Amino acid sequence: MERTLIIIKPEGVQRGLIGQILARFEQRGLKFVGLKMLQMSPALAEEHYAVHKGKPFYTGLVKHITSGPVVVGVVEGRGAIKMVRTMMGATNAAEAAPGTIRGDFALEIGYNIIHGSDGPETAAREISLFFKPEELLDYRLASESWLYEEQ
Ligand code: IDP
Numbered sequence: 001m002e003r004t005l006i007i008i009k010p011e012g013v014q015r016g017l018i019g020q021i022l023a024r025f026e027q028r029g030l031k032f033v034g035l036k037m038l039q040m041s042p043a044l045a046e047e048h049y050a051v052h053k054g055k056p057f058y059t060g061l062v063k064h065i066t067s068g069p070v071v072v073g074v075v076e077g078r079g080a081i082k083m084v085r086t087m088m089g090a091t092n093a094a095e096a097a098p099g100t101i102r103g104d105f106a107l108e109i110g111y112n113i114i115h116g117s118d119g120p121e122t123a124a125r126e127i128s129l130f131f132k133p134e135e136l137l138d139y140r141l142a143s144e145s146w147l148y149e150e151q
Contacts, residue, residue, distance in 0.1 A: 002080040003033065003136075005126040007115035010068035013037075017105055018071050021114060024087060024101060025075055029147040034074035034127075034136045040066045048129055057110070064110060072130045078148060081123055084116040 008021055025032070040048070045062045052058045075084055089100025093112040096103035106113045117123035127136075145151060 001076055001078060002120070002123070003074050003076045003127060004081040004084050004117045004123045005115075005130060006073045006075055006084060007065075008071040008073075009065060009111075009113055009115060010070055011111045012105070012113040013069050013071060015105070015113075017113065020105075021101060022071075022073070025073075025084070028077075028083070028087065029143065030075045030077040030080055030083065031141050031144075032073050033076045033138070034131045035071070036073075036130075036135075037069055037071050038130075039069050042066055044129065048126065060110065074127055074131060074136055081117060081120060085118065088114050088116050 006025070008018055012018065012021060022032070022035075042062060045065045046053070049058065049061055049065070052061060077083065087101060089096030089102035091102075091112060092109040093102040093106035094108060096106070096112075098104060101114050102112045117126050141147075
């Protein structure tokens, strides 16, 4: 099982999309093992997006992600990291395929609704930025025996 971090960005919250976005992951069969709402501090945003420091869009990105409440969640499932990325769609929402979250709900790269960790190391780092170990739950969903062929 893999764990990955998702963030519903301020524009997703403001546009009333929290429920629809969370529902997509639930419908797919992925499991939330941590979930909360918060407003990111500049320090947290800078750490989260440290890899982009120095790029032309970095300052605007930090300003935007700290501009209002976000929803952060930890999603667990077999192959969850890649699956979440596939469900999100291309970074530039203008090019994201219909059926993806960005392709269905967004138009532009800077307001692309959702963040998802891009690999195992990033996922571990990002999860630890937002969640204490005791905030992550270990439990089994009743549906799991009907989602995974091999238990
Ligand atoms: P990702 O969110 O699909 O993983 P990254 O390349 O990690 O994409 O970029 C992080 C975020 O920074 C993007 O989701 C997007 O909102 C923003 N971003 C990336 N590139 C640009 C750009 O060229 N202009 C404006 N915003 C950008």
